[in-house]
Amino acid sequence: MTHHDEEAAVRPPALAWVRRHLGADERIVRAEALLGGSTADMRRLTIGTPDGGTRDLVLRTFVDTEHAEDWLNREAGALTVLTGTGVPAPGLVAVDPTAAHCAYPSLLMTHLAGRAVLDDEGVEARVPLLARQLVAIHALRPAERPREYVALTTADTVVTPKGADAAAWTAAIGVIRQPAPPYEGRFLHRDFHPGNVLFDVPPARPTAARITGVVDWAATSWGPADLDVAHCSTHLALLHGPAWGLRFAEAYEEAGGVLAAAASERLYWRVRDGLACSEEVRSVSQPWREAGRTELTTRAVEGRLDAYVTALMDALG
Template sequence: MTNHDEAVAVRPLALAWVSRHLEVGERVVRTGALHGGITAEMRRLTIGTRDGGTRDLVLRTFVDVEHADDWLNREAGALTLLPGTGVPAPGLVDPTAAHCEYPSLLMTHLAGRTVLDDEGLETRVPLLARQLVAIHALRPTERPREYVALTTADTVVTPKGADAAVWASAIDVIRKPAPPCEGRFLHRDFHPGNVLFDVPPSRPAGARITGVVDWAATSWGPADLDVAHCCTNLALLHGPAWGLRFAEAYEEAGGVLATAASERLYWRVRDGLAFSEEVQLVSQPWREAGRTELTTRAVEERLDAYVTALMDALG
Protein backbone atom coordinates (compact mmCIF):
# COMPACT_ATOMS: atom_id res chain seq x y z
CA MET A 1 0.00 0.00 0.00
CA THR A 2 1.34 3.41 -0.91
CA ASN A 3 0.53 6.40 1.30
CA HIS A 4 0.83 10.04 0.34
CA ASP A 5 1.46 10.83 4.00
CA GLU A 6 2.46 8.47 6.76
CA ALA A 7 0.15 10.40 9.09
CA VAL A 8 -2.86 9.13 7.17
CA ALA A 9 -1.83 5.48 7.13
CA VAL A 10 -4.74 3.26 8.11
CA ARG A 11 -4.20 1.48 11.42
CA PRO A 12 -3.52 -2.29 11.04
CA LEU A 13 -6.74 -3.61 12.58
CA ALA A 14 -8.82 -1.12 10.61
CA LEU A 15 -7.03 -2.08 7.39
CA ALA A 16 -7.74 -5.75 8.04
CA TRP A 17 -11.41 -4.93 8.67
CA VAL A 18 -11.67 -2.87 5.47
CA SER A 19 -9.99 -5.64 3.49
CA ARG A 20 -12.71 -8.08 4.53
CA HIS A 21 -15.24 -5.90 2.73
CA LEU A 22 -13.38 -5.85 -0.56
CA GLU A 23 -14.09 -8.16 -3.46
CA VAL A 24 -11.71 -11.00 -4.30
CA GLY A 25 -8.64 -9.58 -6.00
CA GLU A 26 -9.11 -6.04 -4.65
CA ARG A 27 -6.75 -4.22 -2.31
CA VAL A 28 -6.18 -0.80 -0.81
CA VAL A 29 -3.55 0.90 -2.97
CA ARG A 30 -3.59 4.44 -1.61
CA THR A 31 -4.91 6.46 1.33
CA GLY A 32 -5.31 10.18 1.79
CA ALA A 33 -6.64 12.45 4.50
CA LEU A 34 -9.92 14.26 3.97
CA HIS A 35 -9.61 17.54 5.80
CA GLY A 36 -12.22 19.72 7.43
CA GLY A 37 -13.65 17.47 10.11
CA ILE A 38 -13.44 18.10 13.85
CA THR A 39 -14.99 15.06 15.52
CA ALA A 40 -13.40 12.28 13.46
CA GLU A 41 -10.50 11.28 11.25
CA MET A 42 -11.57 10.94 7.62
CA ARG A 43 -9.57 8.93 5.10
CA ARG A 44 -10.17 8.34 1.43
CA LEU A 45 -9.23 4.79 0.49
CA THR A 46 -8.46 4.08 -3.14
CA ILE A 47 -9.21 0.46 -3.97
CA GLY A 48 -7.44 -1.31 -6.83
CA THR A 49 -9.97 -3.48 -8.65
CA ARG A 50 -9.46 -6.76 -10.49
CA ASP A 51 -9.80 -5.13 -13.91
CA GLY A 52 -6.99 -2.69 -13.23
CA GLY A 53 -9.26 0.23 -12.33
CA THR A 54 -9.93 1.90 -9.00
CA ARG A 55 -12.84 2.85 -6.79
CA ASP A 56 -12.95 4.88 -3.58
CA LEU A 57 -14.30 4.33 -0.09
CA VAL A 58 -14.22 6.57 2.98
CA LEU A 59 -13.14 5.43 6.43
CA ARG A 60 -14.49 7.55 9.29
CA THR A 61 -12.79 6.95 12.64
CA PHE A 62 -13.73 8.47 15.99
CA VAL A 63 -10.42 8.80 17.85
CA ASP A 64 -10.41 9.86 21.50
CA VAL A 65 -13.97 11.15 21.16
CA GLU A 66 -16.27 10.98 24.15
CA HIS A 67 -19.30 8.77 23.48
CA ALA A 68 -17.74 7.64 20.19
CA ASP A 69 -19.97 4.57 19.94
CA ASP A 70 -23.04 6.78 20.20
CA TRP A 71 -21.77 9.09 17.45
CA LEU A 72 -21.08 6.08 15.23
CA ASN A 73 -24.46 4.47 15.84
CA ARG A 74 -26.33 7.67 15.13
CA GLU A 75 -24.50 8.21 11.85
CA ALA A 76 -25.01 4.60 10.83
CA GLY A 77 -28.71 4.91 11.62
CA ALA A 78 -29.03 8.03 9.50
CA LEU A 79 -27.15 6.52 6.54
CA THR A 80 -29.39 3.46 6.75
CA LEU A 81 -32.60 5.45 6.32
CA LEU A 82 -31.40 7.97 3.70
CA PRO A 83 -31.21 5.73 0.58
CA GLY A 84 -34.21 6.36 -1.64
CA THR A 85 -35.10 9.68 0.00
CA GLY A 86 -33.44 11.84 -2.63
CA VAL A 87 -31.01 13.30 -0.10
CA PRO A 88 -27.49 12.70 -1.49
CA ALA A 89 -25.53 10.97 1.26
CA PRO A 90 -22.82 8.32 1.45
CA GLY A 91 -23.85 4.69 1.26
CA LEU A 92 -23.14 2.65 4.35
CA VAL A 93 -20.77 -0.28 3.79
CA ASP A 94 -20.31 -1.39 7.41
CA PRO A 95 -20.85 0.48 10.68
CA THR A 96 -19.52 -2.06 13.14
CA ALA A 97 -15.72 -2.04 13.07
CA ALA A 98 -15.89 -4.26 16.12
CA HIS A 99 -12.24 -5.25 15.85
CA CYS A 100 -10.74 -1.88 14.90
CA GLU A 101 -8.50 0.22 17.10
CA TYR A 102 -11.24 2.89 17.36
CA PRO A 103 -14.96 3.03 16.51
CA SER A 104 -15.16 3.40 12.73
CA LEU A 105 -17.53 3.11 9.84
CA LEU A 106 -16.93 2.46 6.18
CA MET A 107 -18.94 4.28 3.52
CA THR A 108 -18.99 5.03 -0.17
CA HIS A 109 -17.11 8.04 -1.50
CA LEU A 110 -19.16 10.85 -3.02
CA ALA A 111 -18.07 13.02 -5.91
CA GLY A 112 -17.64 16.72 -5.33
CA ARG A 113 -15.80 18.92 -2.87
CA THR A 114 -16.47 21.40 -0.12
CA VAL A 115 -16.43 25.03 -1.26
CA LEU A 116 -15.67 27.69 1.33
CA ASP A 117 -14.70 30.58 -0.97
CA ASP A 118 -16.64 33.83 -1.18
CA GLU A 119 -16.86 33.55 -4.96
CA GLY A 120 -20.14 32.05 -6.13
CA LEU A 121 -21.76 32.27 -2.72
CA GLU A 122 -24.87 33.93 -4.11
CA THR A 123 -25.48 30.75 -6.11
CA ARG A 124 -24.62 28.26 -3.37
CA VAL A 125 -26.74 29.75 -0.57
CA PRO A 126 -30.09 28.99 -2.28
CA LEU A 127 -28.82 25.48 -3.02
CA LEU A 128 -27.91 24.99 0.62
CA ALA A 129 -31.33 26.26 1.66
CA ARG A 130 -33.22 23.93 -0.69
CA GLN A 131 -31.13 20.99 0.48
CA LEU A 132 -31.88 21.70 4.14
CA VAL A 133 -35.61 22.00 3.39
CA ALA A 134 -35.45 18.54 1.80
CA ILE A 135 -33.71 17.11 4.87
CA HIS A 136 -36.33 18.59 7.18
CA ALA A 137 -39.08 17.04 5.06
CA LEU A 138 -37.89 13.52 5.91
CA ARG A 139 -40.23 11.53 8.14
CA PRO A 140 -38.35 8.44 9.35
CA THR A 141 -40.29 5.56 10.85
CA GLU A 142 -38.06 5.73 13.89
CA ARG A 143 -37.13 9.20 15.07
CA PRO A 144 -33.56 9.99 16.09
CA ARG A 145 -32.97 11.20 19.62
CA GLU A 146 -34.08 14.66 20.74
CA TYR A 147 -31.69 17.51 20.03
CA VAL A 148 -29.19 18.58 22.66
CA ALA A 149 -28.10 22.21 23.13
CA LEU A 150 -25.15 22.28 25.50
CA THR A 151 -24.42 26.00 25.68
CA THR A 152 -25.69 27.80 28.76
CA ALA A 153 -25.75 31.43 29.77
CA ASP A 154 -22.88 30.72 32.13
CA THR A 155 -20.57 29.11 29.55
CA VAL A 156 -20.68 31.85 26.90
CA VAL A 157 -17.34 33.57 26.26
CA THR A 158 -17.76 37.24 25.35
CA PRO A 159 -15.15 38.17 22.70
CA LYS A 160 -12.50 40.71 23.57
CA GLY A 161 -13.62 44.20 22.57
CA ALA A 162 -17.28 43.23 22.16
CA ASP A 163 -20.07 45.50 23.37
CA ALA A 164 -20.70 44.08 26.82
CA ALA A 165 -24.28 45.36 26.93
CA VAL A 166 -25.20 43.72 23.63
CA TRP A 167 -23.71 40.41 24.69
CA ALA A 168 -25.37 40.59 28.08
CA SER A 169 -28.72 41.07 26.34
CA ALA A 170 -27.98 38.14 24.01
CA ILE A 171 -27.04 35.93 26.94
CA ASP A 172 -30.28 36.87 28.68
CA VAL A 173 -32.16 35.56 25.64
CA ILE A 174 -30.94 32.01 26.24
CA ARG A 175 -31.65 32.14 29.96
CA LYS A 176 -35.29 31.68 29.02
CA PRO A 177 -36.81 28.25 28.39
CA ALA A 178 -36.63 26.97 24.81
CA PRO A 179 -39.73 27.95 22.81
CA PRO A 180 -42.23 25.17 22.01
CA CYS A 181 -41.66 23.79 18.53
CA GLU A 182 -42.79 21.23 16.01
CA GLY A 183 -40.10 18.60 15.63
CA ARG A 184 -38.29 17.91 12.38
CA PHE A 185 -35.57 15.52 11.24
CA LEU A 186 -32.36 17.52 11.77
CA HIS A 187 -28.90 17.03 10.34
CA ARG A 188 -27.74 19.06 13.35
CA ASP A 189 -24.40 20.02 11.81
CA PHE A 190 -25.49 21.35 8.42
CA HIS A 191 -23.05 23.93 7.07
CA PRO A 192 -20.86 24.46 3.97
CA GLY A 193 -18.09 22.27 5.36
CA ASN A 194 -20.43 19.26 5.35
CA VAL A 195 -21.84 19.78 1.86
CA LEU A 196 -20.13 18.67 -1.35
CA PHE A 197 -20.49 20.63 -4.57
CA ASP A 198 -19.72 20.15 -8.21
CA VAL A 199 -18.74 23.58 -9.54
CA PRO A 200 -17.87 23.83 -13.26
CA PRO A 201 -14.63 25.88 -13.45
CA SER A 202 -15.93 28.04 -16.27
CA ARG A 203 -19.46 28.40 -14.89
CA PRO A 204 -19.72 28.89 -11.09
CA ALA A 205 -23.42 29.62 -11.48
CA GLY A 206 -23.85 26.00 -12.60
CA ALA A 207 -22.91 24.66 -9.17
CA ARG A 208 -24.88 21.73 -7.81
CA ILE A 209 -24.84 19.76 -4.57
CA THR A 210 -23.47 16.22 -4.88
CA GLY A 211 -23.61 15.13 -1.27
CA VAL A 212 -24.23 15.90 2.39
CA VAL A 213 -21.87 14.26 4.88
CA ASP A 214 -21.29 13.92 8.63
CA TRP A 215 -24.62 12.65 9.96
CA ALA A 216 -23.31 11.74 13.42
CA ALA A 217 -25.31 14.43 15.22
CA THR A 218 -28.66 13.60 13.59
CA SER A 219 -31.45 14.65 15.92
CA TRP A 220 -35.15 15.50 16.21
CA GLY A 221 -35.99 19.11 16.98
CA PRO A 222 -36.90 22.54 15.59
CA ALA A 223 -36.00 23.43 12.02
CA ASP A 224 -34.86 26.79 13.40
CA LEU A 225 -31.95 25.08 15.13
CA ASP A 226 -30.52 23.59 11.92
CA VAL A 227 -31.06 26.87 10.10
CA ALA A 228 -29.41 28.81 12.92
CA HIS A 229 -26.32 26.59 12.75
CA CYS A 230 -25.86 27.16 9.04
CA CYS A 231 -26.53 30.87 9.52
CA THR A 232 -23.73 31.15 12.07
CA ASN A 233 -21.27 29.24 9.90
CA LEU A 234 -22.03 31.43 6.90
CA ALA A 235 -21.71 34.56 9.03
CA LEU A 236 -18.26 33.52 10.26
CA LEU A 237 -17.06 32.30 6.87
CA HIS A 238 -18.43 35.10 4.71
CA GLY A 239 -19.71 37.92 6.92
CA PRO A 240 -22.79 38.58 9.09
CA ALA A 241 -25.01 39.57 6.18
CA TRP A 242 -24.81 36.03 4.78
CA GLY A 243 -25.89 34.61 8.11
CA LEU A 244 -29.02 36.73 7.96
CA ARG A 245 -29.52 35.93 4.28
CA PHE A 246 -29.57 32.15 4.75
CA ALA A 247 -32.68 32.23 6.92
CA GLU A 248 -34.45 34.20 4.19
CA ALA A 249 -33.29 31.73 1.55
CA TYR A 250 -34.60 28.83 3.63
CA GLU A 251 -38.08 30.34 3.71
CA GLU A 252 -37.91 31.20 0.02
CA ALA A 253 -37.20 27.51 -0.60
CA GLY A 254 -40.38 26.54 1.23
CA GLY A 255 -38.99 26.01 4.71
CA VAL A 256 -41.05 27.01 7.73
CA LEU A 257 -39.50 28.78 10.70
CA ALA A 258 -40.93 30.01 14.00
CA THR A 259 -43.53 32.72 13.52
CA ALA A 260 -42.56 34.95 16.43
CA ALA A 261 -39.44 37.07 16.11
CA SER A 262 -38.56 36.29 19.73
CA GLU A 263 -38.50 32.57 18.97
CA ARG A 264 -36.35 33.04 15.88
CA LEU A 265 -34.00 35.18 17.93
CA TYR A 266 -33.74 32.50 20.61
CA TRP A 267 -32.49 29.78 18.27
CA ARG A 268 -30.14 31.98 16.27
CA VAL A 269 -28.62 33.63 19.30
CA ARG A 270 -28.28 30.26 21.04
CA ASP A 271 -26.27 28.85 18.13
CA GLY A 272 -24.19 32.00 17.74
CA LEU A 273 -23.29 32.06 21.40
CA ALA A 274 -22.35 28.37 21.25
CA PHE A 275 -19.57 29.29 18.81
CA SER A 276 -18.08 31.69 21.37
CA GLU A 277 -16.81 28.67 23.30
CA GLU A 278 -14.98 27.06 20.37
CA VAL A 279 -13.85 29.76 17.94
CA GLN A 280 -10.34 28.38 17.71
CA LEU A 281 -11.59 24.83 17.17
CA VAL A 282 -13.97 25.70 14.32
CA SER A 283 -11.68 28.18 12.57
CA GLN A 284 -8.65 25.90 12.27
CA PRO A 285 -10.19 23.58 9.62
CA TRP A 286 -11.18 26.65 7.60
CA ARG A 287 -7.58 27.87 7.58
CA GLU A 288 -6.39 24.39 6.62
CA ALA A 289 -8.84 24.51 3.71
CA GLY A 290 -7.24 27.71 2.40
CA ARG A 291 -9.08 30.47 4.26
CA THR A 292 -5.89 31.59 5.98
CA GLU A 293 -7.28 35.04 6.70
CA LEU A 294 -9.79 33.52 9.12
CA THR A 295 -7.61 33.75 12.20
CA THR A 296 -9.15 33.09 15.58
CA ARG A 297 -9.31 36.83 16.18
CA ALA A 298 -10.91 37.54 12.80
CA VAL A 299 -13.59 34.93 13.45
CA GLU A 300 -14.22 36.34 16.93
CA GLU A 301 -14.79 39.76 15.39
CA ARG A 302 -17.23 38.33 12.86
CA LEU A 303 -19.06 36.48 15.61
CA ASP A 304 -19.39 39.70 17.59
CA ALA A 305 -20.70 41.50 14.51
CA TYR A 306 -23.18 38.69 13.79
CA VAL A 307 -24.57 38.54 17.33
CA THR A 308 -24.93 42.33 17.25
CA ALA A 309 -26.73 42.11 13.88
CA LEU A 310 -29.12 39.49 15.27
CA MET A 311 -29.97 41.63 18.27
CA ASP A 312 -30.56 44.62 15.98
CA ALA A 313 -32.68 42.66 13.50
CA LEU A 314 -34.73 40.46 15.83
CA GLY A 315 -34.17 41.70 19.37
Protein backbone atom coordinates in the same frame (compact mmCIF):
# COMPACT_ATOMS: atom_id res chain seq x y z
CA MET B 1 -0.62 -0.22 -0.76
CA THR B 2 0.65 3.33 -1.40
CA HIS B 3 0.32 6.04 1.25
CA HIS B 4 0.12 9.70 0.27
CA ASP B 5 1.83 10.67 3.53
CA GLU B 6 2.36 9.44 7.06
CA GLU B 7 -1.02 10.78 8.21
CA ALA B 8 -2.76 8.58 5.65
CA ALA B 9 -1.43 5.37 7.16
CA VAL B 10 -4.20 3.03 8.31
CA ARG B 11 -3.53 0.74 11.27
CA PRO B 12 -3.37 -3.00 10.48
CA PRO B 13 -6.54 -3.96 12.43
CA ALA B 14 -8.54 -1.39 10.47
CA LEU B 15 -7.03 -2.58 7.19
CA ALA B 16 -8.06 -6.14 7.97
CA TRP B 17 -11.57 -4.97 8.90
CA VAL B 18 -11.95 -2.98 5.68
CA ARG B 19 -10.75 -5.90 3.59
CA ARG B 20 -13.51 -8.10 5.03
CA HIS B 21 -16.04 -5.70 3.54
CA LEU B 22 -14.58 -5.58 0.02
CA GLY B 23 -15.74 -7.58 -2.94
CA ALA B 24 -14.01 -10.67 -4.28
CA ASP B 25 -10.55 -9.88 -5.67
CA GLU B 26 -10.77 -6.24 -4.58
CA ARG B 27 -7.79 -4.70 -2.79
CA ILE B 28 -6.79 -1.45 -1.11
CA VAL B 29 -4.28 0.28 -3.37
CA ARG B 30 -4.00 3.72 -1.80
CA ALA B 31 -4.91 5.75 1.30
CA GLU B 32 -5.15 9.53 1.40
CA ALA B 33 -5.80 11.73 4.43
CA LEU B 34 -8.71 14.12 3.95
CA LEU B 35 -8.61 17.58 5.47
CA GLY B 36 -11.45 19.41 7.17
CA GLY B 37 -12.61 16.99 9.84
CA SER B 38 -12.72 18.44 13.35
CA THR B 39 -14.00 15.43 15.32
CA ALA B 40 -12.53 12.46 13.47
CA ASP B 41 -9.72 11.41 11.14
CA MET B 42 -10.91 10.90 7.57
CA ARG B 43 -9.15 8.82 4.94
CA ARG B 44 -10.09 8.11 1.36
CA LEU B 45 -9.30 4.53 0.41
CA THR B 46 -8.88 3.74 -3.27
CA ILE B 47 -10.04 0.20 -3.97
CA GLY B 48 -8.73 -1.73 -6.96
CA THR B 49 -11.45 -3.75 -8.71
CA PRO B 50 -11.06 -7.03 -10.66
CA ASP B 51 -11.70 -5.28 -13.98
CA GLY B 52 -8.67 -3.06 -13.51
CA GLY B 53 -10.66 -0.02 -12.38
CA THR B 54 -10.97 1.62 -8.99
CA ARG B 55 -13.62 2.89 -6.60
CA ASP B 56 -13.28 4.97 -3.45
CA LEU B 57 -14.43 4.46 0.13
CA VAL B 58 -14.03 6.73 3.15
CA LEU B 59 -12.82 5.50 6.54
CA ARG B 60 -13.92 7.70 9.45
CA THR B 61 -11.94 7.07 12.64
CA PHE B 62 -12.55 8.57 16.08
CA VAL B 63 -9.26 8.68 17.97
CA ASP B 64 -10.97 10.55 20.81
CA THR B 65 -13.33 7.79 21.89
CA GLU B 66 -15.37 9.62 24.55
CA HIS B 67 -18.52 10.01 22.42
CA ALA B 68 -17.50 7.82 19.50
CA GLU B 69 -19.93 4.96 20.06
CA ASP B 70 -22.92 7.29 20.22
CA TRP B 71 -21.83 9.36 17.22
CA LEU B 72 -21.07 6.36 15.04
CA ASN B 73 -24.32 4.61 15.90
CA ARG B 74 -26.21 7.80 15.06
CA GLU B 75 -24.35 8.22 11.78
CA ALA B 76 -24.87 4.61 10.78
CA GLY B 77 -28.57 4.95 11.57
CA ALA B 78 -28.87 8.17 9.62
CA LEU B 79 -27.09 6.78 6.55
CA THR B 80 -29.44 3.80 6.61
CA VAL B 81 -32.49 6.08 6.81
CA LEU B 82 -31.19 8.29 3.99
CA THR B 83 -30.74 5.43 1.53
CA GLY B 84 -33.10 5.96 -1.38
CA THR B 85 -34.48 9.28 -0.12
CA GLY B 86 -32.86 11.49 -2.73
CA VAL B 87 -30.73 13.27 -0.13
CA PRO B 88 -27.17 12.85 -1.46
CA ALA B 89 -25.47 11.13 1.47
CA PRO B 90 -22.77 8.45 1.63
CA GLY B 91 -23.81 4.84 1.65
CA LEU B 92 -23.05 2.84 4.79
CA VAL B 93 -20.64 -0.06 4.22
CA ALA B 94 -19.79 -1.07 7.79
CA VAL B 95 -19.49 0.35 11.30
CA ASP B 96 -17.38 -0.63 14.30
CA PRO B 97 -18.62 1.73 17.04
CA THR B 98 -16.88 0.01 19.96
CA ALA B 99 -13.56 -0.75 18.22
CA ALA B 100 -14.24 -4.46 18.42
CA HIS B 101 -12.27 -4.94 15.20
CA CYS B 102 -10.31 -1.71 14.65
CA ALA B 103 -7.83 0.08 16.88
CA TYR B 104 -10.37 2.92 17.23
CA PRO B 105 -14.13 3.28 16.66
CA SER B 106 -14.62 3.52 12.90
CA LEU B 107 -17.15 3.77 10.09
CA LEU B 108 -16.69 2.77 6.45
CA MET B 109 -18.83 4.45 3.80
CA THR B 110 -18.94 5.20 0.11
CA HIS B 111 -17.09 8.24 -1.21
CA LEU B 112 -19.03 11.10 -2.76
CA ALA B 113 -17.74 13.29 -5.57
CA GLY B 114 -17.31 17.01 -5.00
CA ARG B 115 -15.67 19.20 -2.41
CA ALA B 116 -16.55 21.63 0.33
CA VAL B 117 -16.40 25.20 -0.99
CA LEU B 118 -15.51 27.88 1.55
CA ASP B 119 -14.49 30.75 -0.73
CA ASP B 120 -16.40 34.01 -0.88
CA GLU B 121 -16.63 33.79 -4.66
CA GLY B 122 -19.94 32.30 -5.72
CA VAL B 123 -21.53 32.39 -2.25
CA GLU B 124 -24.59 34.19 -3.62
CA ALA B 125 -25.29 31.16 -5.84
CA ARG B 126 -24.53 28.54 -3.17
CA VAL B 127 -26.73 29.93 -0.39
CA PRO B 128 -30.03 29.11 -2.18
CA LEU B 129 -28.69 25.63 -2.94
CA LEU B 130 -27.85 25.11 0.73
CA ALA B 131 -31.31 26.30 1.71
CA ARG B 132 -33.09 23.97 -0.72
CA GLN B 133 -31.00 21.03 0.43
CA LEU B 134 -31.82 21.71 4.08
CA VAL B 135 -35.54 21.95 3.29
CA ALA B 136 -35.30 18.50 1.66
CA ILE B 137 -33.60 17.07 4.75
CA HIS B 138 -36.25 18.52 7.05
CA ALA B 139 -38.99 17.00 4.89
CA LEU B 140 -37.87 13.45 5.76
CA ARG B 141 -40.20 11.50 8.02
CA PRO B 142 -38.37 8.34 9.10
CA ALA B 143 -40.35 5.49 10.62
CA GLU B 144 -38.11 5.72 13.67
CA ARG B 145 -37.16 9.18 14.83
CA PRO B 146 -33.59 9.93 15.89
CA ARG B 147 -33.11 11.04 19.48
CA GLU B 148 -34.14 14.53 20.59
CA TYR B 149 -31.64 17.32 20.01
CA VAL B 150 -29.27 18.38 22.78
CA ALA B 151 -28.13 21.98 23.29
CA LEU B 152 -25.17 22.11 25.67
CA THR B 153 -24.52 25.84 25.76
CA THR B 154 -25.90 27.71 28.75
CA ALA B 155 -25.94 31.39 29.65
CA ASP B 156 -23.06 30.69 32.03
CA THR B 157 -20.77 28.97 29.48
CA VAL B 158 -20.85 31.69 26.80
CA VAL B 159 -17.43 33.22 26.06
CA THR B 160 -17.86 36.88 25.16
CA PRO B 161 -15.11 37.92 22.69
CA LYS B 162 -12.69 40.64 23.71
CA GLY B 163 -13.92 44.04 22.63
CA ALA B 164 -17.42 42.74 21.87
CA ASP B 165 -20.54 44.87 22.10
CA ALA B 166 -21.21 44.28 25.79
CA ALA B 167 -24.83 45.45 25.70
CA ALA B 168 -25.69 43.22 22.73
CA TRP B 169 -24.05 40.16 24.28
CA THR B 170 -25.68 40.74 27.66
CA ALA B 171 -29.06 40.96 25.93
CA ALA B 172 -28.32 37.84 23.85
CA ILE B 173 -27.29 35.86 26.90
CA GLY B 174 -30.54 36.95 28.52
CA VAL B 175 -32.45 35.47 25.58
CA ILE B 176 -31.11 31.96 26.17
CA ARG B 177 -31.81 32.15 29.89
CA GLN B 178 -35.45 31.77 28.90
CA PRO B 179 -37.04 28.34 28.34
CA ALA B 180 -36.80 26.95 24.81
CA PRO B 181 -39.87 27.84 22.71
CA PRO B 182 -42.31 25.09 21.68
CA TYR B 183 -41.64 23.65 18.24
CA GLU B 184 -42.77 21.12 15.67
CA GLY B 185 -40.11 18.45 15.37
CA ARG B 186 -38.15 17.80 12.19
CA PHE B 187 -35.39 15.42 11.07
CA LEU B 188 -32.23 17.46 11.68
CA HIS B 189 -28.73 17.07 10.34
CA ARG B 190 -27.64 19.10 13.39
CA ASP B 191 -24.27 20.09 11.92
CA PHE B 192 -25.37 21.42 8.52
CA HIS B 193 -22.94 24.06 7.26
CA PRO B 194 -20.77 24.71 4.17
CA GLY B 195 -17.96 22.50 5.44
CA ASN B 196 -20.27 19.47 5.44
CA VAL B 197 -21.78 20.03 1.99
CA LEU B 198 -19.98 18.92 -1.17
CA PHE B 199 -20.25 20.84 -4.42
CA ASP B 200 -19.32 20.36 -8.02
CA VAL B 201 -18.17 23.77 -9.23
CA PRO B 202 -17.21 24.24 -12.90
CA PRO B 203 -13.83 26.07 -12.86
CA ALA B 204 -14.97 28.80 -15.23
CA ARG B 205 -18.53 29.09 -13.85
CA PRO B 206 -18.67 29.26 -10.03
CA THR B 207 -22.31 30.35 -10.24
CA ALA B 208 -23.18 26.99 -11.84
CA ALA B 209 -22.33 25.04 -8.69
CA ARG B 210 -24.46 22.06 -7.70
CA ILE B 211 -24.57 20.00 -4.52
CA THR B 212 -23.19 16.47 -4.82
CA GLY B 213 -23.35 15.36 -1.20
CA VAL B 214 -24.02 16.07 2.45
CA VAL B 215 -21.66 14.43 4.94
CA ASP B 216 -21.07 14.07 8.70
CA TRP B 217 -24.40 12.78 10.04
CA ALA B 218 -23.05 11.89 13.49
CA ALA B 219 -25.20 14.46 15.30
CA THR B 220 -28.50 13.63 13.56
CA SER B 221 -31.37 14.59 15.86
CA TRP B 222 -35.06 15.41 16.09
CA GLY B 223 -35.88 19.03 16.83
CA PRO B 224 -36.84 22.45 15.44
CA ALA B 225 -35.96 23.34 11.85
CA ASP B 226 -34.83 26.69 13.27
CA LEU B 227 -31.91 24.97 14.97
CA ASP B 228 -30.38 23.65 11.72
CA VAL B 229 -31.05 26.98 10.01
CA ALA B 230 -29.42 28.83 12.90
CA HIS B 231 -26.32 26.63 12.76
CA CYS B 232 -25.79 27.15 9.04
CA SER B 233 -26.49 30.86 9.46
CA THR B 234 -23.77 31.19 12.08
CA HIS B 235 -21.21 29.45 9.88
CA LEU B 236 -22.13 31.57 6.86
CA ALA B 237 -21.77 34.71 8.98
CA LEU B 238 -18.31 33.68 10.14
CA LEU B 239 -17.13 32.51 6.72
CA HIS B 240 -18.58 35.25 4.53
CA GLY B 241 -19.77 38.05 6.81
CA PRO B 242 -22.80 38.71 9.05
CA ALA B 243 -25.07 39.68 6.14
CA TRP B 244 -24.92 36.12 4.78
CA GLY B 245 -25.87 34.75 8.18
CA LEU B 246 -28.95 36.94 8.17
CA ARG B 247 -29.72 36.04 4.56
CA PHE B 248 -29.83 32.27 5.05
CA ALA B 249 -33.11 32.17 6.98
CA GLU B 250 -34.74 34.16 4.18
CA ALA B 251 -33.36 31.73 1.58
CA TYR B 252 -34.68 28.79 3.61
CA GLU B 253 -38.21 30.22 3.61
CA GLU B 254 -37.97 31.10 -0.09
CA ALA B 255 -37.16 27.42 -0.69
CA GLY B 256 -40.35 26.37 1.07
CA GLY B 257 -39.03 25.85 4.59
CA VAL B 258 -41.11 26.81 7.62
CA LEU B 259 -39.57 28.53 10.63
CA ALA B 260 -41.00 29.63 13.97
CA ALA B 261 -43.79 32.16 13.50
CA ALA B 262 -42.79 34.59 16.25
CA ALA B 263 -39.70 36.79 15.92
CA SER B 264 -38.82 36.09 19.56
CA GLU B 265 -38.77 32.34 18.88
CA ARG B 266 -36.57 32.74 15.80
CA LEU B 267 -34.24 34.96 17.82
CA TYR B 268 -33.93 32.34 20.54
CA TRP B 269 -32.64 29.61 18.20
CA ARG B 270 -30.36 31.86 16.18
CA VAL B 271 -28.84 33.53 19.21
CA ARG B 272 -28.42 30.17 20.93
CA ASP B 273 -26.33 28.83 18.06
CA GLY B 274 -24.27 32.00 17.75
CA LEU B 275 -23.47 31.95 21.44
CA ALA B 276 -22.66 28.23 21.29
CA CYS B 277 -20.03 29.03 18.66
CA SER B 278 -18.38 31.45 21.09
CA GLU B 279 -17.10 28.45 23.04
CA GLU B 280 -15.39 26.81 20.05
CA VAL B 281 -14.14 29.57 17.75
CA ARG B 282 -10.67 28.03 17.60
CA SER B 283 -11.85 24.56 16.63
CA VAL B 284 -14.34 25.94 14.10
CA SER B 285 -11.89 28.26 12.35
CA GLN B 286 -8.84 25.98 12.20
CA PRO B 287 -10.18 23.72 9.40
CA TRP B 288 -11.05 26.84 7.41
CA ARG B 289 -7.47 28.08 7.61
CA GLU B 290 -6.19 24.62 6.65
CA ALA B 291 -8.48 24.79 3.61
CA GLY B 292 -6.92 28.09 2.49
CA ARG B 293 -8.90 30.77 4.32
CA THR B 294 -5.78 31.91 6.18
CA GLU B 295 -7.25 35.33 6.90
CA LEU B 296 -9.85 33.74 9.18
CA THR B 297 -7.74 33.87 12.32
CA THR B 298 -9.36 33.22 15.66
CA ARG B 299 -9.46 36.94 16.32
CA ALA B 300 -11.00 37.72 12.93
CA VAL B 301 -13.69 35.09 13.44
CA GLU B 302 -14.43 36.41 16.92
CA GLY B 303 -14.94 39.84 15.36
CA ARG B 304 -17.40 38.44 12.83
CA LEU B 305 -19.22 36.54 15.56
CA ASP B 306 -19.59 39.75 17.58
CA ALA B 307 -20.92 41.58 14.52
CA TYR B 308 -23.37 38.76 13.79
CA VAL B 309 -24.75 38.51 17.32
CA THR B 310 -25.13 42.29 17.39
CA ALA B 311 -26.92 42.22 14.02
CA LEU B 312 -29.30 39.51 15.28
CA MET B 313 -30.20 41.57 18.32
CA ASP B 314 -30.74 44.63 16.13
CA ALA B 315 -32.85 42.76 13.59
CA LEU B 316 -34.91 40.47 15.81
CA GLY B 317 -34.34 41.57 19.40
